[in-house]
Amino acid sequence: MINGAHVIIYSRDAEADRTFLRDVLGYPHVDTGGxxxxxxxxxxxxxxxxxxxxxxxxxxxxCDNLEETITELTGKDVEFVRPAEDQGWxxxxxxxxxxxxxxxxxxPRHQTAHNL
Structure with missing residues (x-):
């Protein structure tokens, strides 16, 4: 029946955000044209x-290790909008x-469901 989810991020600069997801985060992608x-x-x-x-x-x-991820992304000039905060969960x-x-x-510190 349902086999996936499609998330949409609305952006004032969609091209820059697409480039970020492709080049900085390294997410595989398809080009649907144009x-x-x-x-x-x-x-x-x-x-x-x-x-x-x-x-x-x-x-x-x-992520599994936020400290390592922050270090890696900072090395790619990613801006963090706030310091990491322990929320308990x-x-x-x-x-x-x-x-x-x-x-x-x-x-996360809670049990995750994404690998069920």
Whole structure:
């Protein structure tokens, strides 16, 4: 039935963000024509959190060792928008995309579902 998920990042500079995903993060991709790249993402999982405010969706990349990942990405001139913070359930930071958006990055301390 359902065999995947398609995530869309809206950007003020889509070309720069596509280049970032391709060249900096090294994600494999297909070109659907005219430079319109669609990227293969790492395995994923979805969680549903309660809210009393407006409904929204967020995207976070996950890693096994945040300290090593920060070092590697800093070496590629990636900007971090805030220092890593221990949230209890994981260690969280965010990176700045070239188009101006933020992309969450964390090292989970909870059991993950993406390899089930």
């Amino acid at each position: 430079g319109w790249l669609i990227f293969k993402l790492p395995p994923a999982e979805v969680a549903v959190h309660p809210t009393d405010g407006a409904e929204k969706h967020e995207l976070y990349l996950m 994981g260690i969280l930071t965010a990176i700045r995309l070239p188009g101006g958006g933020e992309l969450g990055l964390y090292q």
